[in-house]
Amino acid sequence: MLSPTTPTSRKSKSLCRRIAPPARVGFSSLPVVTTSPAWENGLVRCRQFTPGGQPGGVAHRAGPTRARGRAGPIAAERAVNPDEKPFLPEATALRQGTEARVPEEEAARADERSSRSLIGALRDEPNPFSQLVATVPGGLFSFRLRPDGSACCPYANPAFLELFGLPAEDLAESAAALWATLHPDDLDRVRDSVATSARSLTPWRDEFRWRRPNGDEIWVEGHSMPVREPDGSILWHGFLHDITARKETERRLFATHERLQALLQALPVGVSFSEDATCQHITGNPMLRAQFEMTPQDNISASALETAALGRRVRYFFDGQELREGELPLQRAVAENRVIPPMELVVQLPSGRRWIAEILAAPLRDAQDRIIGGLAVILNITERKQAEERYQTLFEHMLDGFALHEIVCDARGQPVDYRFLAVNPAFERLTGLKANAIVGKTVLEILPSTEPYWIETYGRVALTGEPASFENYARDLDQYFQVTAFCPAPRQFACLFVDITARKRAEAEQEHLQTQLAQAQKMESIGRLAGGVAHDFNNLLGVILGYTELALEHANPAQPLYADLLEIQKAAQRSADLTRQLLAFARKQTIAPQVCDLNETVAGMLKLLRRLIGEPIALMWRPGSSLWPVKVDPAQIDQVLANLCVNARDAIASVGQITIETGNASLDQTVCAQHAGWIPGEYVRLAVSDDGCGMDPETLAHLFEPFFTTKGVGRGTGLGLATLYGVVQQNRGFIHVSSAPGQGTTFTLYWPRHRDQGAPAALAGPAEPASRGHETVLLVEDEPALLHLGATMLEKLGYQVLAADTPGEAIRLAEEHAGAIHLLMTDVVMPEMNGRDLARRLLSLYPNLKRLFMSGYTASVIAPHGVLDDGVHFIQKPFAMPELAAKIRVALEREP
Incomplete structure (x- = not known):
């Protein structure tokens, strides 16, 4: 049997007294046969009594008899504080005792107003404290700060260890692991707060973030009481609990509040609040104060209603009559308990400035539907009213025609007609239709030839609100109009008319100019297209003409074959001429959709x-x-x-x-x-x-x-x-x-989407002896037949030939060739690299290399490649052997 006066009991009570203050938990012990508990300081503080003013008894009901050493809840008590305010504590009790002593219960009382924290009852004699704290819904700990600055946690209950995932044996030696789990942004602040508590021996309280071993981050709140020990250490006994949910709630509430405040501050309209049902104290957002030229310290109601004697009263006028006190929309909304529809008032400020306001007001009610104030929204519509005045002036004097219509729909809601509501003088002047003759009538009554398409078009504008701009031909008026239609009100549309009849007729007279423009573009495109065609076509013609020329050198003019070869040569030459003509001429085509x-x-x-x-x-x-x-x-x-x-x-x-x-x-x-x-x-x-x-x-x-x-x-x-x-x-x-x-x-x-469904050229005779040479020529041509032909011609002219079908092969041959290369003869347009770039690459190997470019393109096509720049040697495909021989000698013997 554990007596209240046994050493173990005294030790447990001592620990409880040290834990109770920071944990805000009260302890009491009482024999089960008495109603006079022994009050611990924590319970006295929870009940708000001073130790000298402890009550002699508290109404409570003991729970059922418990087995010795088993903790459990006692029935909730009804207690009364000194201020006569009752409260309900919650208690958990542990029965202790033996047959030799009177059994008593150690009860841990927790004030329900401070989160109903519990400290468990003592469970057994060997370790009564651990039994006591087992029921506490939070972490209990002891923290020691040694004189040398090191720290440790001599005690941490299981809830503390489970909450933070730290081993007790490590903490008992050093608090380093504890510090390491704190969020880096909070670490210095927590250390400072602990140091402050140690210096002043004042209670420690802080909120900070803790990183658990699994990576989760939680918010915790800690409370503890410091005590100086004989060796100079400071020992705290305290309590920690998870407040992550609370922090998240606070964050969401704060974010919502900030968003609402930001919205209120940014609203482009004035918003005023009456904080009482008499509208004697009115506040508002920045736009409201800007509208009324007031500082944040001004009471808007006082400026508006109570300072007439000072000559700085805000005055309100409705239809030219000044409103009296009690007639403002906000005051009426509160007094009449109803929403006041938008009113247009002229506001005259103390400075003398006047502006036009549109004010909507409504009462504010509490949960019991009682009026607690009012809300008004004030919109400065001065510019809008001025614009309306300008619009009216413009309506009367504008040069463009203007007409306002109302759409007429059938039973299915489909547009079938529209009615004239208003027209301006310019409309009358442009159309010849007078307002008094058409207003109130439909368009089919006035212009019966109006096509259904235009009624549908205007109907879309009136029914959807989407504006449209288009040209319209009025058959009955024989006029063209540029029309801009928009929707000023539901089921209405307004139109701006510009007479474009003269322009349309001018366009009809100038259609031939459009044809000429199209033809010019077509000729330019065909010319560029022909350049591409000529490249491949001229390559083929070059092979035909080249081999024909070689064959003529070996043929006997007296034989029939010679005449046949001349015909082939003639046809090939005419084909070459045709490719050149395609670059300059284009056939006009009739447009046929x-x-x-x-x-x-x-x-x-x-x-x-x-x-x-x-x-x-x-x-x-x-x-x-x-x-x-x-x-x-x-x-x-x-x-x-x-x-x-x-x-x-x-x-x-x-x-x-x-x-x-x-x-x-x-x-x-x-x-x-x-x-x-x-x-x-x-x-x-x-x-x-x-x-x-x-x-x-x-x-x-x-x-x-x-x-x-x-x-x-x-x-x-x-x-x-x-x-x-x-x-x-x-x-x-x-x-x-x-x-x-x-x-x-x-x-x-x-x-x-479509739902319906010159003189003929003379025959060439035998070729004149061509100029011959002995130099080395690097020939580059991506067309195999033309490459073979070119090599044959060059060899017949006495030149040593290195033939390559790609720029890469040409570079390789140049790098491997042991002797000199005197001339590069290359096509202009090839895969991998054009001829001009290839020449630049080879000049690094042979600085004195001469260049001769060849191509089937015209000059305008080759110009972007730089082939026809001054000093650049070029031969047009197809070419004959004498022409080739002459071009080679010019390229070799003249400076580039």
Whole structure:
């Protein structure tokens, strides 16, 4: 039996007394046969008694008899504090005793107002303290700070160890592990608070973050009481508990409060609050004080209602009459217990400034529906009212016609007509229709030839609120108008009219100019296309003419074969002339729109487009699946593709990629609202992208202006993209351009989905003896037949030939060749590297290397490669052996 006076009992009580103050837990012991407990300081503090003023008894009910050594709850007691306020503590008791002593219960009483913390009862004689703290819902600890600055935790209950995941044996020696688990941002502050408590021997309390071994981060709150020990150490007995949930709640509440405050502070309207039902103290947000020219210290109600004698009262006028006290919207809302609809008032400030306010007010009620104040929202509508006045003036004097209409719908809600509500004088002047003759009547009554399409168009504006701009032809008036329609009110639409009849007739008279522009663009595109065709075609003609010439040298003129060879030579020469003519002339084609598949149209152009852009640039084709049909002139598609690919080619410095893509696209109102002139619907998308130099915003702004070009003199007319824009507009499509310097360019075209469904040349005679040589020539040609022919011709002329079919092979031959290389004869456009770049590479190996360039392109095509610069030797394909011999000698014997 453990007596209340046994050493073990005294030790347990002593520990309890030291734990109780910081843990805010009260302890008492009482025999089960008495109602006079022995009060511990903690319980006295919980009950708010002084130790000398402890009560002699407290109403309580003992719980059922418990087995010795078993802890359990006692029935809740009803206690009364000295201020006569009852409270309900919760107790956990442990029965102790033997047959030789009167049994008593040690009860741990916890004030329910301080989180109902519990300290368990003593469980057994060997370790009564551990039994006592087993029921406490938090961590109990002892912390010792030694004189040398080191620290340890001589005691930590299981809840403490479980909460923080720290082994008791490590903490008993050193608190280093404890410090290490603190959040780095809190560590110094906690150390400082502990040091302050140690110096002043005042209670320690702090909140900080703790990192658990599993990586979780929690918030804890700690309380402890310091005691100085004989050796100079400071010993704290304390209590820690997890407050993470509370912190999170505080954070959310604070964030919500901050958001509401930020919203209130940022609102562009004044908001005023009455904090009492009499509206004698009114506060508001910054906008309200700015509206009333007041400082944060001013009471708005006093300035508005109570200082008339000082001459600085805010005055309010409604319909020219000044409002009296009690007539303000906020006062009426509180007095009448109802929402006051928006009122327009003229506000005159003490400074004399006047402005127009729109005020909406409502009462504020508490949970019991009692009025506790009011709320008013004040909007400064001075500018709006002034704009309305200006609008009225503009309405009467503007040069553009204006008309306000009301849409008329059938039983299904579909627009079938619209009624004139108002027109301005300019409308009367432009149309000849007088207001007194049309206002109140429908358009079908006034203009019976109005097409249903226009009624539907205006109906969409009135019913959806989405504005629209378009050109309209009024058949009854025989006039064209540029119309801008918008929705000023539900089921209404207003229109601004500009008479464009003269412009439309001028456009009709100048249609031939558009044809000429289109033709100029087509000729430029065909010329560029012919350059690409000439490259391959002239290579083939070069082989034919070259071998024909070699055959004529060995043939007997008296034999029939000689005449046949002359005919072959004649036909090849005429073909070569034809390729040159394609670069200068283009046939005019009549525009004939037809239903077509863009995939098929583009696929038919790919071969020509590849020739047009040249070999160094890759052309990628990505056709869309299940493409919708379109109705367009295929020649226009060819023209558009040729123009875009030429521009893309010019934007690429040397080697790059052009990508052509198609696909279906549904443009909704949201997308179209971001692009002027776009109309929602279903379209077929054609996109041409390049990885060239791109364009800056200034260039994009002028991109479709006629005669605007970024190309050099003689390289373009500046009509290409202007004509492209006209083609797309003519087909009721749209263009979107995406580009940035250094990031390439993408032209995306949207096509509407179609739901309906000289003297002849003399015959060449025997070749004159050609100038011969002995030098070494490096011949580079990617066409095998032409490479073999060229080597044969050079060898017949006496030259030593190194033949290569790629630039890489040419470099290898040059590096391995032991002797001198006197002349590089190379094609201009080849895979891997163009001829000019190859020459630059080889000059590093042979500084005195002469160069002769050859190509089937015209001069304008080769110019970007620099081949026709001054001092550059060039021979046009196809060529004859005498011409080749002469060009070689010029290249070898003259300075480059």
